[in-house]
Amino acid sequence: xxxxxxxxxxxxxxxxxxxxxxxxxxxxxxxxxxxxxxxxxxxxxxxxxxxxxxxxxxxxxxxxxxxxxxxxxxxxxxxxxxxxxxxxxxxxxxxxxxxxxxxxxxxxxxxxxxxxxxxxxxxxxxxxxxxxxxxxxxxxxxxxxxxxxxxxxxxxxxxxxxxxxxxx
Amino acid sequence: xxxxxxxxxxxxxxxxxxxxxxxxxxxxxxxxxxxxxxxxxxxxxxxxxxxxxxxxxxxxxxxxxxxxxxxxxxxxxxxxxxxxxxxxxxxxxxxxxxxxxxxxxxxxxxxxxxxxxxxxxxxxxxxxxxxxxxxxxxxxxxxxxxxxxxxxxxxxxxxxxxxxxxxx
DNA sequence: GGCTGGTATGTAACGGTATAACATTTCGAA
DNA sequence: TTCGAAATGTTATACCGTTACATACCAGCC
Ligand SMILES: [Zn+2]
Ligand SMILES: [Zn+2]
Ligand SMILES: [Zn+2]
Ligand SMILES: [Zn+2]
Numbered sequence: 485x486x487x488x489x490x491x492x493x494x495x496x497x498x499x500x501x502x503x504x505x506x507x508x509x510x511x512x513x514x515x516x517x518x519x520x521x522x523x524x525x526x527x528x529x530x531x532x533x534x535x536x537x538x539x540x541x542x543x544x545x546x547x548x549x550x551x552x553x554x555x556x557x558x559x560x561x562x563x564x565x566x567x568x569x570x571x572x573x574x575x576x577x578x579x580x581x582x583x584x585x586x587x588x589x590x591x592x593x594x595x596x597x598x599x600x601x602x603x604x605x606x607x608x609x610x611x612x613x614x615x616x617x618x619x620x621x622x623x624x625x626x627x628x629x630x631x632x633x634x635x636x637x638x639x640x641x642x643x644x645x646x647x648x649x650x651x652x
Numbered sequence: 653x654x655x656x657x658x659x660x661x662x663x664x665x666x667x668x669x670x671x672x673x674x675x676x677x678x679x680x681x682x683x684x685x686x687x688x689x690x691x692x693x694x695x696x697x698x699x700x701x702x703x704x705x706x707x708x709x710x711x712x713x714x715x716x717x718x719x720x721x722x723x724x725x726x727x728x729x730x731x732x733x734x735x736x737x738x739x740x741x742x743x744x745x746x747x748x749x750x751x752x753x754x755x756x757x758x759x760x761x762x763x764x765x766x767x768x769x770x771x772x773x774x775x776x777x778x779x780x781x782x783x784x785x786x787x788x789x790x791x792x793x794x795x796x797x798x799x800x801x802x803x804x805x806x807x808x809x810x811x812x813x814x815x816x817x818x819x820x
Numbered sequence: 821g822g823c824t825g826g827t828a829t830g831t832a833a834c835g836g837t838a839t840a841a842c843a844t845t846t847c848g849a850a
Numbered sequence: 851t852t853c854g855a856a857a858t859g860t861t862a863t864a865c866c867g868t869t870a871c872a873t874a875c876c877a878g879c880c
C-alpha cells in the first residue's frame with residue numbers, strides 16, 4: 485500500500501511536503517488557466533491545507549486574523565468561490581465547510597469520507613461509486629449535474645477495536 | 653411502468669391519494685412506535701407533503717402562518733427532529749431543507765435526485781448505489797455511519813430535448 | 821379529585837452561515 | 851498613461867439553526 489493511494493493520510497505522512505506539492509500544483513494550475521492565485525486566495529488555500537480537516541468560512545477568517553486584520557466573510561467566500569471554481573477546493577455540504585482538493589489538476593468526480601471522531605476528511609475518486617451514481621440516475625432518466633457523496637463515519641484510527649491492517 | 657416505482661412523480665399522479673396514504677402510514681408508524689403524531693407535527697408533515705419539493709424550516713413556518721400564528725423556528729425544528737427520528741422526513745444537506753420520506757415505515761437507505769429546474773426531489777433507494785458506497789468505504793477500512801447521496805441535475809420533464817419514454 | 825413527572829409547546833435571544841450592495845484599489849493591457 | 855476589468859474592502863442584511871428558560875398538556879398515581 486503506497487502513501488499516495490491511502491484514503492486517510494497517515495499521521496506520519498510528510499505533511500510539509502504534502503502542502504508544498506499542493507501549493508506548487510495550485511500555482512501551476514492557475515497559471516495554465518490564466519487565473520490569478522493572489523496572496524489572499526493563497527492564504528485561504530494555505531489555511532485549508534494546514535491539516536486534512538474541513539474548515540468553515542468563519543474559522544478561516546479567524547485563522548487569518550492571527551497575522552493581521554480579520555477579513556470580512558465576503559472576502560473569504562470570494563476566495564473560496566475562486567478556489568472551488570479552479571478545482572483547488574471542495575465544499576462539504578453536510579458540514580458547511582471547505583477542504584483542499586486532494587488531487588487537484590485532474591478532472592475528477594469526488595466523494596468524501598468524513599470521520600466524526602477526529603474530523604479527518606478523505607477525498608476519494610472511486611470510479612465504481614461514480615458509476616453507480618451515474619447508473620442510478622440514468623435508470624430514472626435523470627441528467628446529473630452535480631453529484632454529492634459525503635459519507636460520515638469512523639476512520640480506521642478512530643475505531644476502538646482497531647487491529648493492524650496486515651502489512652505492518 | 654407503474655406509478656409506485658417511478659422515481660419522479662408524474663405530474664398526473666393522484667397526489668391527494670399520495671398524501672392521504674402517507675398520512676395514514678405516518679399515523680400507523682407513530683402508533684407502533686408509541687410516538688405521538690401531535691397536531692403540530694402533523695401540520696409540519698402536511699406542509700412537506702403538499703408537493704414533492706424540499707422546503708426549508710422558515711418556509712414551513714411561513715406556510716403554517718397562513719392559518720394562525722407563525723410558529724417560532726424552534727417549534728418547526730422540534731417537529732422536524734421528531735419526524736426525522738421516526739423516519740417520516742429526510743433532511744437534504746445540500747439544500748438546507750426537508751422533504752417527506754417517499755416510503756416511510758421500511759428501513760431503507762435513501763438517495764436523492766434533486767431537479768434544479770422544477771425543484772422536484774425524487775427519493776430513490778437503490779441497493780446497487782448503496783452497495784457501491786458501502787464497498788468504497790470498506791475498501792479504505794472506513795465504518796459508515798451516515799451516507800449522504802444528493803444528486804443535483806435535471807429531471808426528465810425539465811430537459812429541453814425531452815423525447816417520449818417509449819411508453820406513450 | 822388532586823399531586824406529580826414526563827412530554828410537548830411557547831417565547832426570546834442568540835450564534836453560525838452566506839449573500840447583497842456599493843466603494844475603492846490593483847493590475848494588466850491598449 | 852489611461853482605461854476597463856478584476857480583485858479587495860466595508861457595511862448591512864438575510865437565512866439557517868440552537869440555547870435557555872417558561873408554560874401547558876397529559877398520563878399515572880395517591
Ligand atoms: Zn478533489
Ligand atoms: Zn478519525
Ligand atoms: Zn404525490
Ligand atoms: Zn424538473
